[in-house]
Amino acid sequence: MKVLIVGGGKSVYFLCRTFLAKGHEVALICRDHEECVRMARKLKATVVHGDGSDPAVLEEAGAYGADAVLAVTPRDQDNLAVCQLAAMVYRVPHAVALVNDPDNEKVFRKLGVAALSTTRAIASMIEQRTAIEEITNLIPAGEGKVNITEVRVAPASPVADRTLRDLSLPADSLIAVVLRGEQAIVPRGDTVLRPGDQIVLITLPANHGPVLRAITGEKD
């Protein structure tokens, strides 16, 4: 996949590196010349110096051939401009904008641009982490309508050594996968949860707290 990334800074560097590690082709557009030089030295990617919201620069960086454009500058207005240009002029199939102001997430979608708000994701992750320790990894999915969480079953947990059928979890929740050592088990009603298992749990935001508490045994 050919990915075009517009932005700068440390987090963008790691983003590029991640995509490169997965085997994609990466082109980066960055406004700051010194940063471009640094990126060029460290990354095996095409680094273009310029303003990503300028059509000429986008074209030079290969927008016509790109499969995805990610606009991750700290300025929402630039991210919007890049994605709209990419989608309308260069017909890039996937154009995603980073949104700093969470209020803008819905607005961008109304304008036809896929938007990601890290603020919201990070905020809810931190909230959940500080609350309960057994959780690793909380992913909001489906525009925040669904949560996917990995939870470890502690020895003292009320669900340890019980079958799924016996658990009385709140409605609208699902234990999707049980990871035991190297094995991934798709559970059924008679599957027993053992201490040390990692559960992949699907919940709705409304019942997320109660379900987690039922599994970890934490009182509020």
Added chain:
Amino acid sequence: MREASHLRQRYRTILSYTGLVLVLGAGLMLTPLLALVGWPGEGPRAWAFLVPAAAMAGVGLAAWRLLRVRDHVVLSVREGGVIVLLSWMLVCLFSAWPLMAATGLSFTQAVFESVSGWTTTGLSVVDVARAGHVVLLWRSIMQLAGGAGLAIIMISAITGPSGPALSLAEGREQLVPHVRQSAKLVLMIYGGYVLVGVPALRLAGMSWFDAVNHAFAAISTGGFSTRAESIGYWNSPAVEAVTMPLMVLGNLSFLTAWVLLQGKFRAAGRDGEVRLMGLLLPLCAALLFLLTTRGLYPTLGKSARVAIFETVTALTTTGFSTVGYGNWNSFGWAVLIVLMLIGGGTCSTAGGIKQYRVHLLWRSLVWDLRRALLPQTAVTAEPVWQSDRQVFVSDARLRRVGTFLFLYLLTFVAGSAVLAAHGYGLKQSLFEYASAVGTVGLSVGVTSPSAPPAVLWAEAIGMLLGRLEFFVVLTSAAKLARDTWAMLGRP
């Protein structure tokens, strides 16, 4: 030389607008003649109004039209201040004329009464029993107009200036993002208060004439009454119960009133002034009741009513009273003096130091104490709620409030000293002067037809400074003096 001719151009505009105010004032001067409809016997008194009104209109018209500049002129705030100062002084002087002609007051007394009217103070040297209905109505109308403010009246007029300079100079904040719309809105709210107040007072038991006069005086937080005993004349809980909300409404900032009218009750509840009032009124009323009025009146109910009413009238700087203070203990006097000094809400018709400043100084104290508990390098931003907005207070702002407080107290002390020098007791001097400079109107007897002229002039100056908030008077007077010196070519 160039500066002199430039200034002359600017002053043409300034005097032209002052002339416009005089014309509008002359129009107002004719309105009390409506009383002749009900009391045609006072017809001969009409000349006492027609002649001054004609003179005022003549002078005003001449200034307005002859000095008008063709091109569009933008007034600076300082020039607005000069217009405000000149207009107020001229209007007060002209308004004294009908009083002198109709009731035989001396020049000093008439000017005093006129200033007391326009500044919505309410201290009086007129014998209301013999003044006649036209004069009584004129006093109330002066208070109604003075409460709205000459700036508001002028801006609402179609040919008034288009900028906010005048409005700012007279201390009015804008309700909506255009000064003319804002002025009209203020007048509408004001008018609304009157339309509600007059029938309410009538229902409570006053005659129509009394209801009109007292509604005007309550809403403008003025305090002129048609009776010598003020509201005490009726000795009626109903009358007091209707008058008090009117006084509180008049003292509420127009901005807060506008927020309330839009239905934003919670936002209005956060306003600093509303909170301060919410604290002071019950607290002081309770203190007055327990420590002062309890033993003084025949029934406990009357004592309670007195405590509540006098608290409200002092804090809102209206000046209606239900009793005399001769038999009150010093604690009661002290409470009233403090309330009069604190005064009403900013951007309203009330006077005093203004609740906003007191609230601000209090918050400043709280922040300083809180900052002592924070790390030394902590950076803080301190907000204050003003109607429905959060305002961050800069040090410069606090400094100005501090200076204002100093000026206010200085004037208070100086004025009280003048009164004391004429033989009045310390308690009486402090009380009466707090009442004057806070444009309240409560009196313990110092202000009367037999008071020495120096006392009346001291009080009048205090009233004007209090209404126009000091700085406008001082800076505009300084500018006027300097500009006149420059225009005369510095011989």
Added chain:
Amino acid sequence: MTASDRFIVIVGCGRLGAYLANRLSRDGNGVVVIDAEEQAFAALSPEYSGFRVEGDATELAVLREAKADKADVVVAATRDDNVNLMVAQVAKVEFGVARVLARVFEPRREAVCRKLGVETICPTAMSAELFLKAIAREPAP
């Protein structure tokens, strides 16, 4: 003579923004000006009787504080084309403002603007036309 008594929000208090704000306020309209820096408001004339909001107009909260959702007209006049385009689109799509105008300096964006349905004014193109006409004219004898 513009129609008065309308409520207009102007984003950006630079030369263009301040000029528009002063004129529109003088003509009797209710005006609110938004700028990220307090100093920019010094460009407003003493006659300006509208409100001032200090803040970043790309934040919805700031636009709401300026009551842009109740405006009759929104003018985006900052120095940054992207900000102007974003504000214009937000005003149109999120707040449903009737008239929205954006200043866009870069003539190459015209195509995209037209596709987005945003009414833009491009000073570069306009000045260029005027200059070209002036150059083409025969000098006076």
